[in-house]
Amino acid sequence: MIHKNNNKELNIKRYPSTTNKSLRAWNTADEYILKYLDEKKIKTDGVVIYNDRFGFLSSFLNDASPKVVIDYKSQEMSIQRNFSSNKIDSMNCEFNTPLDKFESPIELSIVKIPKSMDLFHLYLQQLSGAVDENSKVICGFMTKYFTPQILDIANEYFEEVEQSLAWKKSRLLILSKAKVSKSISLINEVKLNDNTSLKQYFGVFSGKNIDYATQFLIENINLRETDNRILDLASGNGVLAFAVNERKSDCEIHLLDDSFLAVESSKLNLNSENIHFHYSDNLKEFDDNYFDFIISNPPFHFEHETNIEVATKLFAEGARCLKEDGHFQLVANKHLNYKTHLVKIFNNVEITAENDKYVVYECSK
Numbered sequence: 001m002i003h004k005n006n007n008k009e010l011n012i013k014r015y016p017s018t019t020n021k022s023l024r025a026w027n028t029a030d031e032y033i034l035k036y037l038d039e040k041k042i043k044t045d046g047v048v049i050y051n052d053r054f055g056f057l058s059s060f061l062n063d064a065s066p067k068v069v070i071d072y073k074s075q076e077m078s079i080q081r082n083f084s085s086n087k088i089d090s091m092n093c094e095f096n097t098p099l100d101k102f103e104s105p106i107e108l109s110i111v112k113i114p115k116s117m118d119l120f121h122l123y124l125q126q127l128s129g130a131v132d133e134n135s136k137v138i139c140g141f142m143t144k145y146f147t148p149q150i151l152d153i154a155n156e157y158f159e160e161v162e163q164s165l166a167w168k169k170s171r172l173l174i175l176s177k178a179k180v181s182k183s184i185s186l187i188n189e190v191k192l193n194d195n196t197s198l199k200q201y202f203g204v205f206s207g208k209n210i211d212y213a214t215q216f217l218i219e220n221i222n223l224r225e226t227d228n229r230i231l232d233l234a235s236g237n238g239v240l241a242f243a244v245n246e247r248k249s250d251c252e253i254h255l256l257d258d259s260f261l262a263v264e265s266s267k268l269n270l271n272s273e274n275i276h277f278h279y280s281d282n283l284k285e286f287d288d289n290y291f292d293f294i295i296s297n298p299p300f301h302f303e304h305e306t307n308i309e310v311a312t313k314l315f316a317e318g319a320r321c322l323k324e325d326g327h328f329q330l331v332a333n334k335h336l337n338y339k340t341h342l343v344k345i346f347n348n349v350e351i352t353a354e355n356d357k358y359v360v361y362e363c364s365k
Contacts, residue, residue: 010060015078016309018307029172032140032171033138042108044066046104049068050123051119053078059088067095067102069126071119073280074258097260101129106130111124118203122203124137125186133177136176138174139154144169145304160174188208192210200236204237204262210239218243221244227248229254230292232295234314236266237268241270253270283321294322294328298311300336308341312341315330319365327363332361333357334357334359339351
């Protein structure tokens with residue numbers, strides 16, 4: 001999709017790609033941010049950019065040598081692809097993780113406010129150690145997603161929180177006069193059972209408790225004696241791998257997730273020689289017929305979007321990596337009707353458990 005800003009015209013595409021033509025690589029909150037920067041003639045050198053999912057802001061502000069905070073491996077790949085296709089110098093851009101510390105004072109930051117308020121908290125906490133009374137943070141969001149908690153969190157870190165007028169169904173928050181930095185824990189403790197709690201960084205899925213779909217899958221895991229090489233696909237905080245390891249500690253377990261914070265969270269919960277972590281959005285590093293067992297609570301929510309295309313691609317990759325006598329077990333909301341997609345990939349698809357909301361599928365070649 002082509003967008004023009006001042007004298008620059010760029011073709012920004014989504015990665016992963018989608019067949020849903022209503023989904024764009026940016027929204028009007030992104031456009032409003034650029035509009036505000038231009039109208040206020042704000043100096044953008046060294047800007048720090050958060051939650052730029054497909055690289056729209058990073059591409060248009062590349063000349064300012066931005067620092068881009070990346071959580072998703074697919075996000076980094078999307079930005080790099082848009083740099084390449086638009087002949088943008090990727091060396092101008094510095095990638096950082098949400099857990100990195102910024103050394104020098106940051107004059108300007110841009111935040112696309114995420115759906116997760118915990119993640120917004122983490123972003124501002126990371127910034128708080130590198131901003132001063134002259135720093136400015138510009139936050140963009142679609143008006144329909146506004147919640148008062150956005151203002152509550154912003155007011156924890158800044159004296160002045162100014163809300164813009166609406167423009168094309170989007171708004172900005174302008175944060176200035178940073179408060180004195182205070183260090184707080186950015187790790188949630190999530191109760192697994194009466195005896196065990198897991199840890200995860202702010203912003204990782206299901207931050208207050210183990211979600212019900214995952215609990216249902218744990219109750220119905222079909223772990224075989226012959227399952228010696230196992231993959232927790234879209235592993236989150238590692239709860240499924242943790243449950244498998246509790247039952248069969250002598251097997252080789254791999255955890256793979258697109259989210260850096262998720263992978264780092266799983267490292268807080270699992271630590272042994274048989275556990276391997278992979279920060280990736282695909283299974284290309286694994287050979288064909290590699291795993292005896294793949295287990296997953298696959299994602300279908302991405303920020304405010306519902307999209308099962310990512311999950312169905314993972315199913316196909318999982319089938320390639322599964323041994324001929326292996327099995328793939330997953331849980332899903334009933335309304336997603338994954339069986340219609342799974343039967344196109346696997347020879348055998350069975351429902352092994354279900355309740356009013358969730359269904360557990362077991363698939364094999």
